[in-house]
Amino acid sequence: MNIPSKYLEEAVEQxxxxxxxxxxxALRLVLNLLKREPDELERFxxxxxxxxxxxxxxxxxxxxxxxxxxxxxxxxxxNHRLICVVEDIRDVMAIESTGTYQGIYHVLGGIxxxxxxxxxxxxxxxxxxxxxxxxxxxxxxxxxxxxxxxDTTNFFLYKKLHATNVQITALSRGIAVGSxxxxxxxxxxxxxxxxxxxxxx
Amino acid sequence: MNIPSKYLEEAVEQxxxxxxxxxxxALRLVLNLLKREPDELERFxxxxxxxxxxxxxxxxxxxxxxxxxxxxxxxxxxNHRLICVVEDIRDVMAIESTGTYQGIYHVLGGIxxxxxxxxxxxxxxxxxxxxxxxxxxxxxxxxxxxxxxxDTTNFFLYKKLHATNVQITALSRGIAVGSxxxxxxxxxxxxxxxxxxxxxx
Numbered sequence: 001m002n003i004p005s006k007y008l009e010e011a012v013e014q015x016x017x018x019x020x021x022x023x024x025x026a027l028r029l030v031l032n033l034l035k036r037e038p039d040e041l042e043r044f045x046x047x048x049x050x051x052x053x054x055x056x057x058x059x060x061x062x063x064x065x066x067x068x069x070x071x072x073x074x075x076x077x078x079n080h081r082l083i084c085v086v087e088d089i090r091d092v093m094a095i096e097s098t099g100t101y102q103g104i105y106h107v108l109g110g111i112x113x114x115x116x117x118x119x120x121x122x123x124x125x126x127x128x129x130x131x132x133x134x135x136x137x138x139x140x141x142x143x144x145x146x147x148x149x150x151d152t153t154n155f156f157l158y159k160k161l162h163a164t165n166v167q168i169t170a171l172s173r174g175i176a177v178g179s180x181x182x183x184x185x186x187x188x189x190x191x192x193x194x195x196x197x198x199x200x201x
Numbered sequence: 202m203n204i205p206s207k208y209l210e211e212a213v214e215q216x217x218x219x220x221x222x223x224x225x226x227a228l229r230l231v232l233n234l235l236k237r238e239p240d241e242l243e244r245f246x247x248x249x250x251x252x253x254x255x256x257x258x259x260x261x262x263x264x265x266x267x268x269x270x271x272x273x274x275x276x277x278x279x280n281h282r283l284i285c286v287v288e289d290i291r292d293v294m295a296i297e298s299t300g301t302y303q304g305i306y307h308v309l310g311g312i313x314x315x316x317x318x319x320x321x322x323x324x325x326x327x328x329x330x331x332x333x334x335x336x337x338x339x340x341x342x343x344x345x346x347x348x349x350x351x352d353t354t355n356f357f358l359y360k361k362l363h364a365t366n367v368q369i370t371a372l373s374r375g376i377a378v379g380s381x382x383x384x385x386x387x388x389x390x391x392x393x394x395x396x397x398x399x400x401x402x
Binding site for chain 2: 001002003004005006007008010011014018019020021025027028029030031032033034036038041042043044045046047048049050051052053054055063064065066070071072088089090092093096097
């Protein structure tokens, strides 16, 4: 792609460095920005530059927050002895949107993935182990995605937390609500038969 | 979507104001940016803020350029009496990448689209009319997309330029190279029969 302006090309480079944005999409975004007022671009630039200094990680759970302790961890009505372990803040948002979970979270900031060079030391794991070792938790819910990497991370956490005598549970797996059985994959279907539950009327 | 940080939310708002980027994608982009070094974000912000002051429109053809006259218009080897009218700089890039066109361009910066509130006065049309009226062009190639808006704009330009006695041509329409006839739409197929060309061996 031969872009006729080196400044435009630089902007396209920046946008195409984002995940899932190719050169063509980046060019479309930059051409859209070019049509805006200069003060809008000023504001967009300011927000990007101030992002890292304003947005912090909750020192207790690793969730993203504007304050040192996030609103969930500082909420005294929640059960601080029930901790749900998730990969990412998007998982926190998904579980929060169900409105049914009353415990707190622990956000790892990723999952163990040797292919991407991410090991246990790159993740926010030790504070969780410390909390459990200090007897500050009754139950840990492992809520990582059911992928190879998620299972590896689950197993690693289980090994780390097993000795602390905390109860360790995982999200149930089975047929999704609203989906059709004939389209379920074999592994999900066989697990949902093995782990069948009493019928509730 | 309940984002736990108002600064993060502001950044997500900015990205989701871009065309084709929804809130979820915007959040994914911003979380990726959060993992970068502060000086990378500083650079990204600077580029956005300087975009409008650095990137200009060629005063002759409307193409995007780092200089007052773009590299195509200032190239004396090109035929300045053959002008290809396009909607957008992406069309210039597409035609340039064929390596077969030796004339210059005229970039309208959009097409007439009453639905989007874009009329002839919002487009870069008058300088083209002036050029033709001043006898500076032999042929105008209308290279707008074959859509309703494109056809409307073509017709408007034809009415404006007709009186200047310049030759007005349009891109040929027909079966795309490499495509199968059975999958061509009816309008394209019927036009390609009506406008059949002598077989060249």
